[in-house]
Each structure stands twice: as structure tokens, then as C-alpha cells.
Amino acid sequence: MTGNSKDKEVHKSPSVSTLKLLGKRLFNSGSHTDNSSLLLSAEQLGNGRSLRKRPTSPSIGGTSSGPNSPSSSAGARQRSASLHRKKNNASVGFSNGPVSSHKSSAALQDLIKHNNNPYLNSPSDILGTGTGIASTRDRDRIALDREKEREKARSKERNTHHAGLPQRSNSMASHHFPNENIVYNPYGISPNHARPDTAFADTLNMNKENDLSFYMHDGNSKIRMLPLPIANPNDFLPEDMKQYSVHLTDNFVFDTDNKPIGSGGSSEVRKVKSTYRQKDVYALKKLNMIYHESPEKFYKRCSKEFIIAKHLSHNVHITKTFYLLKVPTTTYTTRGWGFIMELGVKDLFQLMERTGWKNVPFSEKYCLFKQVAQGVKFCHDNGIAHRDLKPENVLISKEGICKLTDFGISDWYHVVPHDYTSPVKTCQGMIGSPPYTPPEVMYFDIKKHYPEKFQKPYNPLAMDSYALGIMFITMINNIIPFIDSCNTDARFREFEVSYDNFINHQNPHFRDKGCHKPGPGSEYSLARNFKNTDATRVAWRLADPNPVTRYTMDDLFNDPFFQQIETCVEPNDDDLVRVPELRKSTSATDFTENPLDGPRDQEMVHTSNPFLKNEILPSKPRSMLEIAESPSLKQKSKAKGTAKNKSHAVTDEGGNESTSPKQQDHRKNLNGEEDNDADKEEAMESGATNVDSLLEKPTPTSTKVENIPSEEDSTMKELKSMLDSTPTTPKHNGPTPLPANIGAQLDKRMSDLSLKSGTPVSTKNSSAPNVSSSSNSLRSLGSPSVSSLKKKRVVHHHLDITNSVTNMSSVSAFISR
Numbered sequence: 001m002t003g004n005s006k007d008k009e010v011h012k013s014p015s016v017s018t019l020k021l022l023g024k025r026l027f028n029s030g031s032h033t034d035n036s037s038l039l040l041s042a043e044q045l046g047n048g049r050s051l052r053k054r055p056t057s058p059s060i061g062g063t064s065s066g067p068n069s070p071s072s073s074a075g076a077r078q079r080s081a082s083l084h085r086k087k088n089n090a091s092v093g094f095s096n097g098p099v100s101s102h103k104s105s106a107a108l109q110d111l112i113k114h115n116n117n118p119y120l121n122s123p124s125d126i127l128g129t130g131t132g133i134a135s136t137r138d139r140d141r142i143a144l145d146r147e148k149e150r151e152k153a154r155s156k157e158r159n160t161h162h163a164g165l166p167q168r169s170n171s172m173a174s175h176h177f178p179n180e181n182i183v184y185n186p187y188g189i190s191p192n193h194a195r196p197d198t199a200f201a202d203t204l205n206m207n208k209e210n211d212l213s214f215y216m217h218d219g220n221s222k223i224r225m226l227p228l229p230i231a232n233p234n235d236f237l238p239e240d241m242k243q244y245s246v247h248l249t250d251n252f253v254f255d256t257d258n259k260p261i262g263s264g265g266s267s268e269v270r271k272v273k274s275t276y277r278q279k280d281v282y283a284l285k286k287l288n289m290i291y292h293e294s295p296e297k298f299y300k301r302c303s304k305e306f307i308i309a310k311h312l313s314h315n316v317h318i319t320k321t322f323y324l325l326k327v328p329t330t331t332y333t334t335r336g337w338g339f340i341m342e343l344g345v346k347d348l349f350q351l352m353e354r355t356g357w358k359n360v361p362f363s364e365k366y367c368l369f370k371q372v373a374q375g376v377k378f379c380h381d382n383g384i385a386h387r388d389l390k391p392e393n394v395l396i397s398k399e400g401i402c403k404l405t406d407f408g409i410s411d412w413y414h415v416v417p418h419d420y421t422s423p424v425k426t427c428q429g430m431i432g433s434p435p436y437t438p439p440e441v442m443y444f445d446i447k448k449h450y451p452e453k454f455q456k457p458y459n460p461l462a463m464d465s466y467a468l469g470i471m472f473i474t475m476i477n478n479i480i481p482f483i484d485s486c487n488t489d490a491r492f493r494e495f496e497v498s499y500d501n502f503i504n505h506q507n508p509h510f511r512d513k514g515c516h517k518p519g520p521g522s523e524y525s526l527a528r529n530f531k532n533t534d535a536t537r538v539a540w541r542l543a544d545p546n547p548v549t550r551y552t553m554d555d556l557f558n559d560p561f562f563q564q565i566e567t568c569v570e571p572n573d574d575d576l577v578r579v580p581e582l583r584k585s586t587s588a589t590d591f592t593e594n595p596l597d598g599p600r601d602q603e604m605v606h607t608s609n610p611f612l613k614n615e616i617l618p619s620k621p622r623s624m625l626e627i628a629e630s631p632s633l634k635q636k637s638k639a640k641g642t643a644k645n646k647s648h649a650v651t652d653e654g655g656n657e658s659t660s661p662k663q664q665d666h667r668k669n670l671n672g673e674e675d676n677d678a679d680k681e682e683a684m685e686s687g688a689t690n691v692d693s694l695l696e697k698p699t700p701t702s703t704k705v706e707n708i709p710s711e712e713d714s715t716m717k718e719l720k721s722m723l724d725s726t727p728t729t730p731k732h733n734g735p736t737p738l739p740a741n742i743g744a745q746l747d748k749r750m751s752d753l754s755l756k757s758g759t760p761v762s763t764k765n766s767s768a769p770n771v772s773s774s775s776n777s778l779r780s781l782g783s784p785s786v787s788s789l790k791k792k793r794v795v796h797h798h799l800d801i802t803n804s805v806t807n808m809s810s811v812s813a814f815i816s817r
């Protein structure tokens, strides 16, 4: 178990912000190696696959289109690679890659020194063994390339085909800084494509952090602020998820440290503390508007993410999401919405980029892999496809437990969302984060210019399997195997050829269901480092380029190698996370989001829920306890007077557990924690008030509806109708999904917020075998409230990974070039 010192180290380490900065500079350059004698190799090979954060392709609308620019990222990378090959006159296999133009850079040498790229360790890597047996696909590829060229020309003629749609920017991808390598950043800042949603990327620059003026560009191209009044989250949530308090500052204060702990394409994550228990630290995922998103679309997107995340918050391998709250403008954030979530110590990417990662024993890596798989299985078993699995979206708790997060593009995957016997609903459109996005999805990437005939509806579950396989390969190889999982990437082509070779020449039944013969051996580059042909079977079957034969999660859980992996936590172990307490719920009259804001009644203007209009939203949202006691809003009066100043510790299981002060005391004792909450409370609350009173200025209401895919329009109607649902008694039983009626209606409607649904495919067998993994796990004992606070004994020390790059100065050497 990692102690406090480790945690501190975590926070000192150059985490997300540094990584992002590093990524901008270093992606496609030689990556870390511990062997300086390999400097030449690194440069010659132009390793472009070093680990870096992968922003999600934000194709909310179902397509991720980009300008038909000849300078797409792929193009740029290809140019680099070919240039490199020319320069070095080397025939390379997997190790072939984009060129680094910083040969003589000290920073690069420093970087290369830390390289632990296993491909660089053997001369045979250069030969790309395992791929030269047959190359039957080459002809296909040439034909495909020709066809793509023709399609590209046609596409140019069509020119503005995708204009106005949400786009994945190719700005950073195609933008070359004179002294900088290419970085693929869909949300990148470009002089030509200023993306409002990139505003928070700049907050990672610590110099700007306390610069209030930075946050005052209301409505300019960098900052996108929601118009006032900010909508009430409860207006967008189903009955059983409505919250007692909807204001962040009612029950939380920002961490005094006040540094962002992470950021993504549409969010920034900071620490917040319970107003009542300073030791209870949570993550606030502050959500930002993306592109030219309208406020309505923003609210619907975010509430969907929240509903899915909360729906899944019943498993030790899922990051718990507690509340969806209004966030005021402060020195730390702009106004908007945010999630209160369980705090992760770091994400898997941050573990993998540490120089000590390469020394992590196989057994520990397998354990992490299996934990992630358990999380994915839980999602699938609960009707959700994650669709954006990548190391950045796996958080590690302080106990070393892997927890999936970021359900921003997740979706219900059944045709009838809550009917798990109904077929799988296929998807269309480019989503996800290369290279974890499988080839069948990459065909939808507009920048790849694939002919439309290649774009077939795909199974979102197979998407998760593939991502898991690529994650596994990356974890073992310490480097991503390729940049894009499509045949525009030479390394991916090599992988495909290797795959075919293995089947054609060594194991013809490799793709057969139930075949558990050994997988590829060390003659295959992407198998060599596993040193275990059972592990390669698992990795390669998950990363099967063919989605039809790819391992499903059930196949994975049936695999004998997977089954025998020992983990240090069981999927049904209880969590150690304390549900944040809600004591205060600011009423309409005593909460001032902005002094210039209109009366709170205006919130009603935002609601599209006729039910709420008729009933008149009560000034104080009902608590989960009140909802449980009297589901109908008409009975609200009975519960009146119990709301304010009452302690509400609402479980994330749907509100069926409200912890009494007595219980809290008990928990406190079990934890051995010292509370002093009452003493601190007053001071903390006054702190919260101060935060509230910080600067904010009115925003011109932007209601411009962009030229969005028609499905977006329809989804808005669907969400409205979802909210018209008749309230039912909120009830949750453990991991059971949403209450039947509401859940079914909600699922149906929310599922329609998804990408274009296509033809159903056959439902997979949802039964999973019993997986016996760790015998070392502590099983839950006693009641949940007691067992949830038991410390678990783990067999591995997942956070205990050394890093030779520990301070900003060493990092700044990279980025100050």
C-alpha cells in the first residue's frame, strides 16, 4: 500500500499539465530510453509512439469531421516518416516511424536517455520480424490507397460537405512550429481555428492561474461561458437522481492548493473539499462547452454523462460520481456545471509514463489490466459501452485500485436500452482516441478520406475490446504500438500483416471461438515483450483488427490465462470512498450566483420539463431522502422544513442510504480519523461565501443554434420528453441499474442522444463465468457501511513506481527548446 509520501510524490510529479506540455513538444520525437547508447537507434528509428495523453475525439454528433485539408495530421506524420526513411535509408518494420527533427537537441537526448522502448533493444527490431512471411495485403493496400486518392479528390470537389458540423480540429495536428514536432491534439489551439473550448488548457500554465482577467473574457473566442442563469441540474436529471443541493459552494470549498489535477478535451479537474470534513477531498470535474456548442446541447451532453457515470457508480472499478452541481465563477473556475467525483491519485497514463514502469513485474501489469477489464465488464453488464477506453481514463485510487472514468462519449448499447436481451445497437461516426479506436471506427475519420463504402455500422462493445487490447499491448511494451489503428499507419499495417501471418502459418484456429492455443511468440514484434504466448493470445485476440472475430468481454473472461491472473482487489469488494455529505441547500433567494443575475425563478425559463412547469419548482430542491419518502412532487409539502441544515449523506446507489450523524460518528471511529468538523465548519462556510462573492460578469445570452447534425435536434426533443416522465419511486438495489420504469424510459430516450444508431447486431451472451482471481483480496465483511471503510490489503504496490523525471526543471529542459 502506498503511503502518504507516495501521494505527495504524486502531486509533485509533472502530471497532466507537464505531460501536455511535454506532449506538445515531444510527440513524434525520440522517446525515453534508459540506454544512452541507443541514441542513434532512437533517432534513426524516429520513434513516434511515445506515450502521450490522448484527447478524445469529440464527435458528439456522430461524426468527427475535419476540413479537407491536405495538411492533416496523418499526412503530416506520413511526410515525416517518409522523410525519415529517406534520410536514414533504413528499411524498418514496426520500429519505423516519424522523424524527429531534433537530432542534436539536448532535450531530445535527455528524452531518449529515458527511453524504455523495448523495440530499441534488439537489432532484430529494425527488421520487423514476423511480418515478412507474406504480404498478401500489400496489393489490397495499394488498391485502397488509389481509391482513397480518388475519394480525396472527389471530397475536395465537395469541399464544404462537413462545414458547420462539430469538428475535430486538425489545428495542432497540422500545425508545425519551427522547432517543434507534431502533436495530434484534436482540441489544439490554432491561429486559424481558435477553439473556445481550449480555454482551460491555458489554465495549466501556473503563471496564469490566479490571473483573474484570464477568466473575464466572457464571450470571447477563448472562453466560453454559459449564459446566465445557469440551468438547474435537477431540471436535467431523472427523478431518482435529483439532488438536495445543486450549488457547489453549499457543501464544498476549493482546495487551497488550487492547482488543476487534470484536464481533458472538455473539462478541467480540480480538488474540492467537503465544507464539513477537510479530510474528505473530492475531484471537481468542471465541464466546459466545446466548439460552438449551444447551452442546451451542453446541458444535455453533461447530464447524459453524469447519468451514465452515476448509473455505474456501484463498482470498485468505476470512479464514483456523486453530484452534478452548479459552479460559480471564482478565481479557479468560470461558472458552469461540474461533477463531484471520487478523487483519483493519478491515472494509468501517468503511471505508464514513469521511467520505472518498465521494471514493473508482469504480474502487476496483468493485475492492472485485469482490473480495467473488470471495470469494462461491469459497464457492459450494465448496458453501457464506454467507447473511450485509454490509460488516461483509468484512474488509480490511493489503494492502487483501477477505476474507469470519463463517460463523456459512453452510451447505452442495447436497442432497447434497459432490455438487456435486446440486440446491440450499432454505431456510426468517428469517436474515441487513436490508437485505441479500432479500425472499423477509424474509417469514419474524415481526415482519412476513406470511401464511404468502408464506413459500416460498428459494434460499440467491440470498440471497448479493441481499446483494452491496445492498452494491454501498450502496458507491456511501454509504448503505443502505432499512432492510428488504420492502414494509413505503417505500423498498423505491419500488425495486420503479422496477424495474418500468424494465422496462415502458425495457428489457423487462432480466431476460432474457444481456441486457447498459444498466441504469437517472440518473432512478432508486438508479442515479444510479453514473453508469454498465453498473454499474447489475450492481447492479440482483443486487438484483433477484425471486429467480427475479436474477443468479446465474455471471451476474455473465459480465457484461461485471464482467469488465472491474480488481482489485489475483487470486483465486488466494497469501496473505501465516503459519500460527500450534503447539509446545506441554498434556496433560490439566498444564493447569488451573480449579483447581476436575475431572480432565481428564471431558472424555470430553462426547464423544458412541462411537469416541473406545472408543479412550480420548489425553491429548494428535494433531498434524496425526501424523494425516497415521498416520490411525488405533490407530496413535497410533507417533507418541507426538513431540508435546510439537515445532514444528507446520500449514497451514490440512488439515494437509499442517508447516513445519520450517529452513523457518521461510527464511520469516523472505524476510520480512526479525527474530525473536528464542527469547529471547522463555520470557518469553512465563510470561506465558501467568499468564493461565491468573487468576480463574475454578465454574459450575453448565446442561443445561436449551430448547424448541427439533425440527430442533435431530435435528441433535444428526446431529452425533453425524457424529463416528462412520470415520477416513480426512486429505488436502487445495489448494482441494479436505474429503477425499472424510470430507467427504461430514461434509457430509451437517452440512448437516442447517442451517435447515429444503425442496424442491430445479435446480442452477445451476457452470462459470464465466475472469475476466480485473487485469493489475497479482503472480502467485504459485515454491513456495507462498515465494510466500506475497511482497509484492503493488496498484493501489489501499483503506485510505487519510480520516476527519474521528478521535477519541473528537468521537464522544462524539454519544453523550453
Ligand SMILES: Nc1ncnc2c1ncn2[C@@H]1O[C@H](COP(=O)(O)OP(=O)(O)OP(=O)(O)O)[C@@H](O)[C@H]1O
Pocket (backbone or CB within 6 Å): 016, 054, 055, 056, 261, 262, 263, 264, 265, 266, 267, 268, 269, 283, 285, 319, 341, 342, 343, 344, 345, 346, 347, 392, 393, 395, 405, 406, 407, 408
Ligand atoms: N476524479 C478524478 N480524480 C483525479 N483525476 C481526475 C479525475 N477525473 C479526471 N481526472 C484527470 O483529468 C483528466 C481528464 O479527465 P477526463 O478524461 O474525465 O476529461 P475529459 O474532458 O472527458 O477528457 P477527454 O479528452 O478524454 O474526453 C484525466 O485523464 C485524469 O488525469
